[in-house]
Amino acid sequence: MIYLDNAGTTKVSPHVLEEMLPYFSEEYGNASSLHSLGQRAKEVIENARTTIAKCINANPKEIYFTSGGSESDNQAILSVANIGKRTNKRHIISSKFEHHAVLHTLEKLKKEGFEITYLDVYENGIVRPEDVENAIKDDTCLVTIMFANNEIGTIQPIKEIGEICRKHKVIFHTDAVQAVGHIPIDVEKMNIDLLSLSAHKFHGPKGVGALYAKSNVLLSSLIEGGAQEKGKRAGTENVAGIVGMATALYDACQEMEEVSKKETYLRDKLISSLSKIPHSALNGDAKKRVPNNFCMCFEGIEGESLLLLLDDAGICASSGSACTSGSLDPSHVLLAIGRPHEVAHGSLRLTLSKYTTEDEIDFVIKKVPEIVEYLRKISPVWDELKKGERKYAI
Numbered sequence: 001m002i003y004l005d006n007a008g009t010t011k012v013s014p015h016v017l018e019e020m021l022p023y024f025s026e027e028y029g030n031a032s033s034l035h036s037l038g039q040r041a042k043e044v045i046e047n048a049r050t051t052i053a054k055c056i057n058a059n060p061k062e063i064y065f066t067s068g069g070s071e072s073d074n075q076a077i078l079s080v081a082n083i084g085k086r087t088n089k090r091h092i093i094s095s096k097f098e099h100h101a102v103l104h105t106l107e108k109l110k111k112e113g114f115e116i117t118y119l120d121v122y123e124n125g126i127v128r129p130e131d132v133e134n135a136i137k138d139d140t141c142l143v144t145i146m147f148a149n150n151e152i153g154t155i156q157p158i159k160e161i162g163e164i165c166r167k168h169k170v171i172f173h174t175d176a177v178q179a180v181g182h183i184p185i186d187v188e189k190m191n192i193d194l195l196s197l198s199a200h201k202f203h204g205p206k207g208v209g210a211l212y213a214k215s216n217v218l219l220s221s222l223i224e225g226g227a228q229e230k231g232k233r234a235g236t237e238n239v240a241g242i243v244g245m246a247t248a249l250y251d252a253c254q255e256m257e258e259v260s261k262k263e264t265y266l267r268d269k270l271i272s273s274l275s276k277i278p279h280s281a282l283n284g285d286a287k288k289r290v291p292n293n294f295c296m297c298f299e300g301i302e303g304e305s306l307l308l309l310l311d312d313a314g315i316c317a318s319s320g321s322a323c324t325s326g327s328l329d330p331s332h333v334l335l336a337i338g339r340p341h342e343v344a345h346g347s348l349r350l351t352l353s354k355y356t357t358e359d360e361i362d363f364v365i366k367k368v369p370e371i372v373e374y375l376r377k378i379s380p381v382w383d384e385l386k387k388g389e390r391k392y393a394i
């Protein structure tokens with residue numbers, strides 16, 4: 001099996017699994033217990049906090065453990081909304097192509113009377129800092145812009161947006177789930193107040209994540225209960241998950257340069273080879289994207305059919321985000337970069353990992369054009385396009 005859906009989730013690395021195992025068996029203490037078994041659990045949690053903080057240049061006191069990226073996004077945005085309610089600032093700036101964990105949270109706030117501005121991401125899939133500055137008003141409490149997009153991989157000008165937010169004293173959150181462990185991040189240099197990350201996107205386990213919150217941002221808790229995580233996140237800590245996340249992030253940061261070089265090479269090989277398919281188009285900027293992301297549209301085909309035939313050939317791919325698949329609506333991300341509906345349906349996302357080999361990529365480069373050609377042959381739409389009864393969009 002060739003796994004090219006690493007933006008959906010990644011394999012837990014053997015090293016991460018090995019580090020996690022003792023916390024299911026011998027070291028099963030509850031970090032709130034006063035006995036030594038519990039205190040040892042507390043200690044490994046604090047060590048993990050320090051490791052994670054170092055990887056993004058934060059203070060360990062500013063790291064809160066959560067159940068994943070979605071929870072971190074919810075907590076970050078809802079916390080600032082609560083600050084906004086108290087200070088009578090009910091305007092939030094975001095972008096059109098955020099993850100649903102952000103978009104749906106913002107829609108909920110809209111129903112509560114917040115005003116949301118969704119910035120354009122243009123054809124290259126990148127927010128313009130000047131648009132952020134122009135959108136800021138007296139009652140803006142939050143800017144939330146993702147670090148790297150999960151479908152098309154484009155990297156946003158986070159440092160510049162952060163600078164603008166600092167200048168205007170607006171809190172800045174970034175959903176960095178696709179960026180952490182893949183590209184260098186420094187919350188200090190990049191002026192980030194809140195940042196979401198998730199372990200299963202960098203070879204850690206599912207169901208564990210973290211929220212970085214700068215000390216001056218008051219967090220609200222989403223879950224009532226015990227006093228874990230300084231009272232900001234109740235519930236017995238997921239010790240094995242936290243250890244797994246810290247190990248995975250440490251490894252990812254150690255290997256980043258090497259992995260990124262290899263992924264960039266293989267990704268660019270995919271882009272240059274598959275671009276030769278007529279009426280195809282790369283989604284998002286070719287260079288300003290995470291090293292492991294390839295995303296392209298092919299006119300006249302259905303992405304789902306392509307995925308099924310790739311699966312038959314032993315290739316796990318995606319047509320966009322795992323959350324949108326299963327619904328017939330085209331991806332909001334592809335619509336946001338201006339792809340017409342019929343083209344947005346024909347998308348293919350291949351996301352690489354450190355385990356991806358050149359042989360695998362070569363096989364994909366051979367298979368995709370064959371399948372696209374086959375699907376076009378049986379497509380009534382393609383027939384109309386060929387006969388000139390319909391205009392090509394790409």
Ligand SMILES: *Cc1c(COP(=O)(O)O)cnc(C)c1O
Nearest residue numbers: 068069070099101150177178198
């Ligand atoms: C995967 C993902 C999330 C959700 O993270 P979970 O840990 O699966 O809840 C949020 N944002 C982005 C950009 C993602 O890619």
